[in-house]
Amino acid sequence: MQWxxxxxxTSVSILFATLPAVAAEFIIVPxxxxxxxxxxDSLENYVNQGxxxxxxxxxxxxxxxxxxxxxxxxxxxQTRYTPPDISIEQFVNSPLLVAFxxxxxxxxxxxxxxxxxxxxxxxxxxxxxxxxxxxxLEVMRQFPSPEIRLNVELALKTxxxxxxxxxxxxAVTQSLAVLxxxxxxxxxxxxxxxxxxLRILGKLYTSTKQTLTVNNSHNNRRxxxxxxxxKPISPEGQNSQTLSYPVIVIxxxxxxxxxRFENLAKHLTSYGFVVAVPQHPGSDYQQFQSLLNGxxxxxxxxxxFLDRPRDITELLNQLEKLNSTKFNQQLNLQNxxxxxxxxxxxxxxxxxxxxxxxxxxKTDCQQPxxxxxxxxxxxxxxLELRPENYMLQDPRVKAIFILNPVNSSILGKSGLSRIKIPxxxxxxxxxxxxxxxxxxxxxxxxxxxxxxYLVLQNxxxxxxxxxxxxxxxVLGNSSIIIPTSEIIRSYIKAxxxxxxxxxxxxxxxxxxxxxxxxxxxxxxxxxxxxxIQSLTPNQxxxxxxxxxxx
Numbered sequence: 001m002q003w004x005x006x007x008x009x010t011s012v013s014i015l016f017a018t019l020p021a022v023a024a025e026f027i028i029v030p031x032x033x034x035x036x037x038x039x040x041d042s043l044e045n046y047v048n049q050g051x052x053x054x055x056x057x058x059x060x061x062x063x064x065x066x067x068x069x070x071x072x073x074x075x076x077x078q079t080r081y082t083p084p085d086i087s088i089e090q091f092v093n094s095p096l097l098v099a100f101x102x103x104x105x106x107x108x109x110x111x112x113x114x115x116x117x118x119x120x121x122x123x124x125x126x127x128x129x130x131x132x133x134x135x136x137l138e139v140m141r142q143f144p145s146p147e148i149r150l151n152v153e154l155a156l157k158t159x160x161x162x163x164x165x166x167x168x169x170x171a172v173t174q175s176l177a178v179l180x181x182x183x184x185x186x187x188x189x190x191x192x193x194x195x196x197x198l199r200i201l202g203k204l205y206t207s208t209k210q211t212l213t214v215n216n217s218h219n220n221r222r223x224x225x226x227x228x229x230x231k232p233i234s235p236e237g238q239n240s241q242t243l244s245y246p247v248i249v250i251x252x253x254x255x256x257x258x259x260r261f262e263n264l265a266k267h268l269t270s271y272g273f274v275v276a277v278p279q280h281p282g283s284d285y286q287q288f289q290s291l292l293n294g295x296x297x298x299x300x301x302x303x304x305f306l307d308r309p310r311d312i313t314e315l316l317n318q319l320e321k322l323n324s325t326k327f328n329q330q331l332n333l334q335n336x337x338x339x340x341x342x343x344x345x346x347x348x349x350x351x352x353x354x355x356x357x358x359x360x361x362k363t364d365c366q367q368p369x370x371x372x373x374x375x376x377x378x379x380x381x382x383l384e385l386r387p388e389n390y391m392l393q394d395p396r397v398k399a400i401f402i403l404n405p406v407n408s409s410i411l412g413k414s415g416l417s418r419i420k421i422p423x424x425x426x427x428x429x430x431x432x433x434x435x436x437x438x439x440x441x442x443x444x445x446x447x448x449x450x451x452x453y454l455v456l457q458n459x460x461x462x463x464x465x466x467x468x469x470x471x472x473x474v475l476g477n478s479s480i481i482i483p484t485s486e487i488i489r490s491y492i493k494a495x496x497x498x499x500x501x502x503x504x505x506x507x508x509x510x511x512x513x514x515x516x517x518x519x520x521x522x523x524x525x526x527x528x529x530x531x532i533q534s535l536t537p538n539q540x541x542x543x544x545x546x547x548x549x550x
Contacts, residue, residue: 103370111147175543180530184516198494202270205230216314244332246504253342255288260465345405350392358387360412399503413446422451428460
């Protein structure tokens with residue numbers, strides 16, 4: 001629930017963040033066959049004094065709120081927001097935000113009852129002119145229409161869906177914990193206290209890092225890749241120096257950066273993997289900064305859905321060419337794993353054999369109301385591509401480990417069912433960008449591969465790549481996004497190590513880590529984690545309804 005409140009308050013504050021020339025004086029709210037006109041003066045008096053004249057129309061609506069909700073409303077309206085130092089005009093005209101504003105404009109309308117998207121967008125362009133920040137109430141007074149007309153019926157329908165979705169997510173979380181407990185009880189008893197702790201660095205290798213530049217002539221792209229190579233530090237590791245190491249590629253998410261995965265790359269390298277972390281130009285943090293600075297028109301272009309997996313294929317091609325001359329044949333490039341976060345998760349899925357489903361995507365993108373799944377705004381951009389059968393699979397990829405992947409509509413059931421290699425999916429209960437229930441849990445039931453795993457992380461968010469170390473650099477002074485706990489990151493280190501040791505290195509000694517009994521052992525009360533290997537569509541439906549069955 002906390003994630004939703006934060007998201008709504010942030011969105012509303014941004015949507016109204018402006019000081020345009022025409023000032024609104026009333027909020028018009030329909031009531032049956034008539035309307036109620038709420039004066040902004042009465043709302044301001046209530047915010048400042050905490051009281052309202054019982055004869056005021058506003059009193060009827062405040063009576064529907066509990067004292068706690070009224071206090072939250074006052075606090076929200078009193079809060080002063082500081083506008084970000086960005087190019088507002090470029091930002092609000094980016095296709096992703098335009099699509100969102102059109103949905104919001106069906107709720108927040110102008111005096112003539114027209115969609116309010118243009119009015120909101122015009123207002124946002126002026127936000128930079130409020131150097132001392134603003135309150136939502138101050139901004140409402142400056143809305144570019146004498147009246148703000150609210151589509152209360154649509155707003156209530158949307159809120160009803162949101163709260164129902166939150167309840168369903170809680171029910172699923174509890175049900176999956178029970179299913180995980182059942183799987184743990186059936187697992188072979190293993191004393192993990194006597195086995196290596198995969199959450200910490202391995203003892204056989206340290207890592208060396210070098211950076212390569214890849215030129216992809218097929219799509220005219222040039223990008224850098226950080227290569228982490230194992231360096232033996234023990235007799236056992238030195239004995240294997242002449243052997244080749246499986247290669248793992250890490251694909252970052254939208255508006256992210258390869259440097260944010262250095263810690264995970266070094267961890268995997270310490271267990272005997274070569275790790276390659278490419279930068280995805282056009283959908284990385286640099287592209288995000290270019291948008292905010294007014295140097296780019298969008299957060300990314302739809303061609304990124306094709307360029308990203310093709311870049312990784314070209315990366316593997318070039319590593320094959322350099323393997324004998326630069327890497328002493330130490331790279332096993334016929335035994336490759338891919339880790340993908342968010343949009344990088346989509347990238348990994350396509351490399352594993354998933355295909356784009358334009359029919360499903362078109363259906364999902366035509367829904368008239370604000371979707372409960374914000375990642376749909378991103379996925380719908382793929383409709384700008386030609387609806388072809390794009391061949392993005394790379395047969396060298398033998399296993400994928402995906403963090404909070406974006407995939408449900410752009411790949412869908414038909415696309416995901418084509419994957420035949422092992423897949424490990426992680427989901428987070430507090431992920432409001434790519435909600436677990438819609439993006440990862442459904443996807444898990446659609447997979448037909450015989451080796452699949454799903455981990456649900458409680459109290460974790462979408463932002464695996466934002467940590468306490470890089471938060472100030474990435475977020476500035478913003479406190480909206482909470483950095484990912486090192487506890488959560490330790491889960492990922494351990495499980496990804498066990499997964500790739502099992503399916504890339506073919507080391508059966510790591511297989512016991514890939515079950516619910518192990519996740520119970522390492523699960524922290526602050527961030528409980530549940531692992532399951534089996535979930536049918538019927539079981540998921542029952543879980544949504546709070547019913548658990550084996």
